[in-house]
Amino acid sequence: MQIGFNSRFLSEMLNNLSANDVLIEMSLPNRAGILTPIDGTDEGEQVTMLVMPVMLNS
Numbered sequence: 001m002q003i004g005f006n007s008r009f010l011s012e013m014l015n016n017l018s019a020n021d022v023l024i025e026m027s028l029p030n031r032a033g034i035l036t037p038i039d040g041t042d043e044g045e046q047v048t049m050l051v052m053p054v055m056l057n058s
Helices: 007-015
Strands: 022-025 033-037 049-051
Touching (some): 007 049
Antiparallel strands (some): 022 033, 033 049
16 A cells, blocks of 8 residues: 655644654555654643645656
């Protein structure tokens, strides 16, 4: 399975997090990826980011 994401969007999302570790969940090539910081959030803060996939030329 191959899933492509726009590197600018992914980089911008990661740069705006203060976490050292991030969980990236992916299911299917046509579904959004979910980014969740594992650490670096304030108490009670919950952050979830979605990044949409892009079409890949095979």
